[in-house]
Amino acid sequence: MICREISCKSALSMSGLPGLDYTLNPYMGCGHACIYCYAPSTLRYAGPDAWGSFVNVKADIPRVLEKEVRTKKRGVVGISTVTDPYQPVEEKYRLTRSCLKVLLAKDLPICVQTKSALVVRDIDLLREFKDKEVGFTVTTLDERMSGIMEPGASKPAARLDALKTLSDNGIATWAFVGPMVPGIIDKERLEELLARVQEAGASHVMLDRLRLKPGLWGRMEPILMEKAPDIAEACKRALFKNDGTFEALRSDAARICLELKLPCELNY
Numbered sequence: 001m002i003c004r005e006i007s008c009k010s011a012l013s014m015s016g017l018p019g020l021d022y023t024l025n026p027y028m029g030c031g032h033a034c035i036y037c038y039a040p041s042t043l044r045y046a047g048p049d050a051w052g053s054f055v056n057v058k059a060d061i062p063r064v065l066e067k068e069v070r071t072k073k074r075g076v077v078g079i080s081t082v083t084d085p086y087q088p089v090e091e092k093y094r095l096t097r098s099c100l101k102v103l104l105a106k107d108l109p110i111c112v113q114t115k116s117a118l119v120v121r122d123i124d125l126l127r128e129f130k131d132k133e134v135g136f137t138v139t140t141l142d143e144r145m146s147g148i149m150e151p152g153a154s155k156p157a158a159r160l161d162a163l164k165t166l167s168d169n170g171i172a173t174w175a176f177v178g179p180m181v182p183g184i185i186d187k188e189r190l191e192e193l194l195a196r197v198q199e200a201g202a203s204h205v206m207l208d209r210l211r212l213k214p215g216l217w218g219r220m221e222p223i224l225m226e227k228a229p230d231i232a233e234a235c236k237r238a239l240f241k242n243d244g245t246f247e248a249l250r251s252d253a254a255r256i257c258l259e260l261k262l263p264c265e266l267n268y
């Protein structure tokens with residue numbers, strides 16, 4: 001992993017995402033290295049290093065944030081949107097933790113989203129916010145597939161344990177099930193996954209399908225063809241031949257959530 005310390009001009013960016021007024025990304029790049037990551041297309045990343053192989057560490061972001069919160073209008077801060085705030089380098093740099101301290105001093109509302117159990121480290125700070133929520137992305141319960149798709153992230157079971165720990169400590173939690181990848185998720189697996197996140201304490205779920213973002217399939221296909229060719233074929237049928245997989249997953253998800261009485265938002 002290439003790790004570079006950089007300085008940043010700003011800490012908070014205006015957000016166009018529902019429910020978020022600002023976004024805060026302490027890192028550029030992400031060591032979780034998910035093969036389906038949409039961040040490169042969102043950022044129009046065209047740098048020399050492969051996505052997932054580098055992290056730019058915004059070493060001065062807590063100081064920049066401290067200045068900004070003095071003048072910015074109060075609003076919900078999303079942590080993070082194009083990186084994972086609890087990716088492995090956070091253990092060393094603790095930038096997310098330092099930023100949380102700055103936000104806590106103003107008691108700004110926060111919405112954290114992660115695939116890492118490291119978030120539990122900051123439970124002491126998270127508990128102190130009046131208005132906070134933590135979302136965990138869980139795309140599969142299958143450790144092998146998670147290892148292929150999200151090689152640097154916490155194992156699914158560790159994410160569920162972290163979700164439960166946070167819920168048990170009075171922190172509002174939810175789950176994002178996405179992207180749903182054909183061949184990895186189906187009706188039965190979705191039933192188990194949704195039941196498990198609900199059991200762990202998620203108050204609601206959001207679900208989305210795999211989408212074709214610029215450059216995405218070019219990154220995914222060679223990895224899937226080498227490590228899980230059956231999944232690559234299932235994705236191709238769904239993405240390029242409209243074989244109905246996404247529609248079936250959508251109606252399965254709606255029915256399962258209804259049966260579980262689990263509030264859900266289907267993003268397609």
Ligand code: SF4
Nearest residue numbers: 030032033034037083
């Ligand atoms: S955790 Fe999020 S930002 Fe990081 S690589 Fe995965 S999808 Fe991208």
